[in-house]
Amino acid sequence: MGLSLSFFMRFLFLLSLFSLISAGSYSSVLSPCHDNERFALLQFKESIIINRSASDDPSAYSKVSSWTTLSSDCCTWDGVQCDENTGCVTRLDLSSSYLIGSINSSSSLFQLVHLHRLNLASNDFNHSQIPAGVRRLSKLTYLNLSNSAFSGQIPSEILQLSKLISLDLALNPLKLQKPNLESIAEKLINLQELVPSEVDISSTLPSTLTNLTSLKAIYLRNCGLHGEFPTGIFQLPNLKSLSVHLNSNLTGRVPEFNRSIPLEDLTLAGTGFSGMLPDSIGNLKSLHFFDVGGCNFSGPLPFSFGNLTELIFLDLSDNNFNRGTLSWVGKQTKLTFLNLYETNLYGDIPYSLGNLTHLETVSLSSNELTGPIPSWLANLTQLTQLWLQKNILHGPIPTSVYKLRNLQILDLCLNRLSGTVEFGLFRELSSLL
Template sequence: MSLSLSFVMFTQFLFLLSLLSLVSAGSFSSVQPLCHDDESFALLQFKESLIVNQSTSTYSKISLWMAQSSDCCTWDGIQCDENTGHVISLDLSNSSLYGSINSSSSLFQLVHLQKLNLSINNFNHSEIPVGVRWLSKLTHLDLSYSGFSGKIPSEILQLSKLVSLNLALNPLKLHKPDLRSIAEKLTNLEELILSEVDISSTVPSILANLSSLTTISLGDCGLHGEFPTRLFQLPNLKSLNVRFNPKLTGRVPEFNRSSPLEVLRLTGANFPGKLPDSMGNLQSLYELDVKSCNFSGPIPSSFANLTKLMYLDLSANIFNRGTLSWVGDLRNLSILNLQYNNFHGRTPQIFMEGCKLGMITLRQNHFEGLLPRSLANCTMLEVLDIGNNHIIDIFPSWLGILPELRVLILQSNRIHGFIGKPETIQRFPKLQVIDVSNNNISGKLPFEYFQIWKAMQSFDASHLTYMQANGLNLKTSSNGWLMAYIYSMTLTNKGIKTKYSRIQDFFVAIDLSGNNFEGEIPIILGNLKALHMLNLSNNVLTGFIPPSLATLTNLESLDLSQNMLVGEIPLQLTELTFLAFLNLSHNNLTGPIPQGKQFLTFQNNSFYANVELCGSPLSKRCANSEDPPTPTSNFEAKQGLEFPFEFGWKVVAMGYGCGFVVGVFVGQVIITRKSGWFIKSFAIGRPTGRRVKWRRCQK
C-alpha cells in the first residue's frame, strides 16, 4: 500500500516537473533576444557621422537613440529578427538627416539588413557608396529624395535579392549599369522606381521578362524610342509611370479582364491614336493620367465600367467626335480634367447624388447648352472651370449652395442676364476666385455678393500652402508617400494670360471684365481686403473711382480700363504699395495723375486715352505744374487764411494791365482839370530844378 502510494506521489511529482519545464520553456522562448553589441555600436557611430537639421519641424528618429533603452532593437526606426536579434530593418526616412555617407561608414557593418530606407533626407550630393554591396541580404532599398548624386554604382547589381529598388527624385545617372543590366541581374524585382533619374536610353524589351513587377516608375528619365507594349500587359503590374518623356513613343494595347492595373501615367509621352475599347477591363484602375499624349478619337464607352476611378486627366489631347457621356457610376471620381480638347455637345451628365468631385476642368472645348444643374450634387467641389466653351445660360447663382467652392471660372462663354441678388447670405461662403469675363452679363455690379463673400474679406498670410484636393491622396511608391493633388487654373492677370500650376491658399481674384456691367463701382468693394487682383475693364461703368479701393492693401493688379469713368484718380491709391499693374486707360478721367510711390513705376499705357488727364508719365502737362506757388502776405500767413482758388500768371497779368490803363486815364483827367491842385499837393518842398522841369513839361 505504501509502495503504491509512493509511486503515485512520484508520478505526480514528475508530471508537475514536466509541466513546470514546459511553462518555463514557453516563457523563455517568448523573450526576444537583445540587440548585438557590435550592431548597436555601429548604429551609434552612424548617428554620430550625421547632423540632425534642427531647423525643420520633422521629428528625427535617431534623436532619442540610447536615451530610450540600451537595447537597439527598441529604438525608433529599427527592427530586429525575433530569433537572432540581428538588425534587419533600418527606416530613417524623413528624419532631417544631413551629411554624407562613404564606403567606410559603419552603416555597412549591418550585414543582416534586409530593408534600408533613407528617403527624404539630405546627404549633401554625396554619391551612393560602393560599400552598399556588403548589404547582400537587402530586399528593399529606398534612397529616394535624399540628395544623392552622381552615377549609380554597378555594385548595386550585386544585391541580387532586391525586391524593391527606389532611387527616385535624385540627380543620379543610370548609364553603366543601365536598364538592361538591371533586368538581367535583379530578377526578383517587384518595384522599380527611378523617376527623375537620368537614364537617357530606350526601354529594353527584356524588362518585360520580370513577370513579378508590380510597379514601374520611370517618369522624366530622358527615355526615347518605342515603349515595349508587353510592359502594359505584365500579369502583376499595378502601377506604370512613364510620364514626362516627350521622346518616348508607343501605343496602348488591349487589356484583358485579369489586369490588376491601378495607376497609369503617360503624361507628356507620345502615344498617338485611340484609347482601346478594352480600357473598361481595368476595373481596378483608380488613376488615369494621359495628358498631352496626342490621343484622338472618342472616349471609349467602356469607361463606364471604371467605377473605382478617382483621378481622370485627359487634357491637352485631340479627343473629339460627338458628345462625351459617362453612360455608368463614377461617383468615386475626385478629379476630372478634360480641358484643351475638341469635345462637342452637352457637358457630361455624370454629377449624380453622392458626387465626390473636388475639381472639374472642362476648359477650351466646344461644350454647349445649359450648365448641368446636377452639379449641385457635388458638395465637395472646390474648383469649377468651364471657361472658353459655348455655354448659353444665366449666371449660375444656384452654385452658391456648394459649401466648399473656392474657384469659379466661366470666362468666354455666353452667360447673359443679370447676376441679381443672393437668396441668402450663405451663398458662396468660401469663394476666393471668380472669373466671368468675356460674357454678356448686364446690370449693375453685384454689390450684394461683395457684401457676403467672406473668404475675400480676410486671409491668413502665414498659411503659405496651396489649394489641393482634400479627399484624394495618390500613392507614389512603396515607401508609403502620399502626394495630394494640387489644383491649377488659368486667369488673365496683369494683362497676360497666366497658367497657375499651383494656387496659393490665400490668392483672391475677381474678373468681371468684358461684359455689359453699368453704373458706379460700389464703395463696398473696399471691404474685400484679401483681393490680389481686380479686373472690371471693358464694361460701361460710370461715375468716380471710389477712394475706398485704397483699403485693398494686398492688391497687385487693378484694371478699370475701357469704361466711362470720370473725375480725378484718387490720391489715396498711391498707398497701394503692392500694386504692380494698373490700367486706367480709355476712360474720361480728368485732372493730375497722382505722383509718388507705386505710381512712379507706371508707364503711359496705364493712363492712355483719357483726354483731360495730365501729368507724368503722360506728355500732357498740367496747367500749374511748373509755376512757383503764389506767396501769401504776412497777415494772411498769421491768420491762416486760405483762398478757395489760386491766381494763375495770366490772370495776374490781365489785372495788372487793366489797372495800368485805368490809372493812366484817370490821372490824365485829374491833371488836366486840377493842375493847380495837383502841383500844390505834390510839388511842395521839391527842389526848384524839378519844379522848372515840371513846368516845361506842362508847356
C-alpha cells in the first residue's frame, strides 16, 4: 500500500510540474530573479531621480516606481525581463521613464552582466558621458541611448560590445570622432541597425561600411558628414533604410538599381547629391519613403516613378530638374505626402492626381502649371495642406475646394486666377489656420 501511495504522490508531482511548464510559469518557480541582480536594480533606482520633466513623450511613465523590496522576484517588475531557464535579467527597458541623473562606471546597472537588450531612451542623464563601464555588458545585442542627454565623446569601450546588432545613439550632443565611424564599421561587424543621427561625426563616410552586409538600417541625419558618399552602401544586400539628410557638404550620385535591392526608405534631402536620378529607380518596388528635397539633382524626372506604387512619402522639391509634366503621377495611390515645389513642371494638373485619395499634403508651388484649378480636387478629402502658389493657373476658384473640410493651409497666391471670391464659403473650411 505504501509503495502505491508513493507512486501516486510522484505521479501528482509530475502532473503538477507538467501543468506549470504548459502554463509558462515553471521557469519563474524554478528560477526566480537572482538576489544580486534584484539588489543592483534597486540600487540603480535609488541613484536616480524621478521627474516628469525628463521626457516629453506623452506615453512616458515611471517604470521603476513599482520596483519594491516587497517583491522578491524582479523578473515580474515593470521593464524587466529574465531568461526563463536561468532567472538572469536579460532585458531592461526603461525608455521614457522620467529618469534624471548621471550614470558613471560604478553604477549598479553594469552589474547586470547577462543583459542582451538595454533601452534607456528618452530620459535625462544630465549631460553625463556614456560610462566606460558599458564594456561589462558584453552580451548586449541591442543598445538604445537615444534622446537621453548623454554628451561628450563616445567611449572606445563601446567597440567591445561585439555582439551588438542594434546601436541607437541619436539625438544626443555626442561626438563620434575617436573612436570614429570607421572603428564602428571594423569592430561591430554584426550590426543590422546603426543610428547616430544628430551625433557630431564630422568626417567622410568610410568605405568599410560596405562590409556590413547584415546592415538593414543606417540613419546619419545631420552628423556633419562631408566628402563623397560611397556608392557601394546603396548596394548592401539587406539595406532597407538609408538616411543621410541635412549633411550639406556630403556629395554623391544615385547609382543604377536592380530589382533585388530591398530599399524601403531613402532620404538624401539637404545634401550635395547631384547628377541624374536613374530610370532604374523604378525597380525599387518596396520603396515607400523617398526624399531628395533641396539637393542638386538635374536631368529629367524619371517616368519610372510611376512604378513606385508603394510610395507613401515623395519629396522631389528644390532641385534642378529638366522641364517636364506630371504625366507619371496617378498610380501611387498610397501617397500621403507629395512635394513637387520648384521642380520645373509645366502643363495642366492631370486628372490622374485625383486617384491619390490618401493625400494629406500636396505642394505644386513655384512651377509653370497652367489651366484651371481642377474641380475634382474635392476627391482628395484627406487634404490638410494644399500649396499651389506661384504658377500660371487661371480661372475661378472652384466651389469644390470648399468641400475639403480637413484643410488647414490653402495657398493660391501669385497665379492668374479670376472671378469672385466668395469669402463666406471659407467658413466651411473650419480647420484653416
